[in-house]
Amino acid sequence: MKQSTDIDIRGARLFFLPVQTRLPYQFGSETLTHVVCARAEMRVACADGRSTTGWGETPLSVGWVWPSALPHRERLERLQQFTIALAAAWAEQKEPGHPIEIGYDFQEGPLRDLWMQANKNHEAPMPWLAALVCCSAFDIAMHDAYGSLHELPVYETYDPRFMNRDLSAFLEPASGHQRSFAGRYPCDYLVTPPPRYVRAWHSIGIGDPLTEDDLTGNEPRDSYPVLLGDWIARDGLKCLKIKLRGNDYETDYRRIVRCGEIGIEGGVEWLTTDFNCTVHEPSYVNAMLDQLRDDHHRLYGMLLYVEQPFPYDLEDHRIDVHSVAARKPLYMDESAHDWRLIRLGRDLGWTGVALKTCKTQTGAILSACWAKEHGMGLMVQDLTNPMLAQIPHLLLAARAGTIMGLESNAMQFYPDASSYEEAVHPGVYRRRDGCLDTISLNGNGFGYRIDEIGRPLPEAAATAGV
Numbered sequence: 001m002k003q004s005t006d007i008d009i010r011g012a013r014l015f016f017l018p019v020q021t022r023l024p025y026q027f028g029s030e031t032l033t034h035v036v037c038a039r040a041e042m043r044v045a046c047a048d049g050r051s052t053t054g055w056g057e058t059p060l061s062v063g064w065v066w067p068s069a070l071p072h073r074e075r076l077e078r079l080q081q082f083t084i085a086l087a088a089a090w091a092e093q094k095e096p097g098h099p100i101e102i103g104y105d106f107q108e109g110p111l112r113d114l115w116m117q118a119n120k121n122h123e124a125p126m127p128w129l130a131a132l133v134c135c136s137a138f139d140i141a142m143h144d145a146y147g148s149l150h151e152l153p154v155y156e157t158y159d160p161r162f163m164n165r166d167l168s169a170f171l172e173p174a175s176g177h178q179r180s181f182a183g184r185y186p187c188d189y190l191v192t193p194p195p196r197y198v199r200a201w202h203s204i205g206i207g208d209p210l211t212e213d214d215l216t217g218n219e220p221r222d223s224y225p226v227l228l229g230d231w232i233a234r235d236g237l238k239c240l241k242i243k244l245r246g247n248d249y250e251t252d253y254r255r256i257v258r259c260g261e262i263g264i265e266g267g268v269e270w271l272t273t274d275f276n277c278t279v280h281e282p283s284y285v286n287a288m289l290d291q292l293r294d295d296h297h298r299l300y301g302m303l304l305y306v307e308q309p310f311p312y313d314l315e316d317h318r319i320d321v322h323s324v325a326a327r328k329p330l331y332m333d334e335s336a337h338d339w340r341l342i343r344l345g346r347d348l349g350w351t352g353v354a355l356k357t358c359k360t361q362t363g364a365i366l367s368a369c370w371a372k373e374h375g376m377g378l379m380v381q382d383l384t385n386p387m388l389a390q391i392p393h394l395l396l397a398a399r400a401g402t403i404m405g406l407e408s409n410a411m412q413f414y415p416d417a418s419s420y421e422e423a424v425h426p427g428v429y430r431r432r433d434g435c436l437d438t439i440s441l442n443g444n445g446f447g448y449r450i451d452e453i454g455r456p457l458p459e460a461a462a463t464a465g466v
Contacts, residue, residue, distance in 0.1 A: 056144025
């Protein structure tokens with residue numbers, strides 16, 4: 001039976017906001033020097049005639065969603081064209097429902113059809129991960145609009161008072177699992193009330209200078225830190241994420257040790273490593289973990305988990321990773337497009353999931369529910385989210401119940417990009433005592449307080465519907 005609170009989509013607008021990095025951010029085989037953020041405005045209405053708009057945003061991070069030898073410009077242009085096409089596709093969705101229901105149906109149908117059509121005449125297909133990222137700005141905006149329309153924070157609408165379908169309509173348990181998703185809703189897996197403060201992880205890019213010996217003279221001369229120790233001191237950091245190459249064992253090992261030793265000196269408590277899909281054999285990671293355990297026992301103990309060493313296409317690279325997970329918790333990131341791939345990853349030995357709002361708010365919520373039901377750990381990882389993109393990202397971490405906060409690095413690589421938003425939400429864009437502060441996110445929807453932010457926007461790249 002349909003709910004009186006159901007919405008339907010009335011229209012969409014899309015804006016592109018370019019952002020330049022302060023320092024290059026090197027991860028895997030890619031280097032981020034600039035990004036275009038897609039910001040979407042969605043208009044929704046319900047049966048009683050009330051309507052409102054909501055906002056969503058995500059960086060179209062070409063290097064992360066589509067690592068390739070293709071020129072960066074070509075990949076970015078195709079992402080932007082696909083996002084423009086999505087504005088019209090979203091405006092055509094008229095079946096009313098709850099945002100999770102509409103978002104799920106859109107991903108299963110129109111999004112997949114549009115993605116296949118977009119790849120039809122290209123020898124280099126755009127990955128499905130890229131399609132999800134392009135879609136996420138609209139999906140997030142729909143959730144925001146729904147909460148605003150009903151004058152509630154969006155996380156207070158993920159329950160049977162508002163949803164027509166329980167989780168069994170979207171998720172299937174693993175074979176042999178004792179409990180189904182019938183009669184269960186996202187609210188059953190989310191943290192209530194959420195914490196005010198959320199621990200923030202600092203990301204150390206492959207090329208980031210650690211000490212003065214690493215400086216080249218080309219670093220920016222501004223008010224922000226450059227060296228790792230200075231970042232730790234300024235922000236009171238307790239958690240460091242170390243980006244690694246995955247194809248140079250000695251360099252990777254030395255990088256872990258150097259970062260860890262600087263971290264210990266500054267009072268850091270936890271480390272993680274991220275190979276960004278560059279490793280093809282578990283033995284590479286196992287040897288590194290074993291050497292760290294034998295030679296640097298304290299650093300090994302500080303290593304909370306290992307993130308995505310292996311190729312993200314699990315269906316084509318079904319690597320048994322139980323031996324890695326026996327040493328340290330092993331978390332899927334690029335591989336975790338949806339709950340089906342999380343189920344496959346669990347069978348292969350992965351023990352946790354890194355959630356990202358850039359894969360859609362709908363997908364992040366459903367993935368979190370599936371993972372928690374099956375005893376998997378959760379983290380929330382960054383896409384170097386500036387401006388509005390930071391807010392749903394932080395709220396997801398506060399509500400999901402992660403093992404240790406979230407990664408948040410936009411304040412490292414383009415801190416001035418979020419100046420308008422930071423004026424309204426200072427605790428969301430500046431790490432203090434190693435944490436971000438959610439106290440200002442007290443409004444409806446995602447609590448953006450968009451009218452107070454007042455960021456001027458460029459001419460819309462696409463407008464569809466009412």
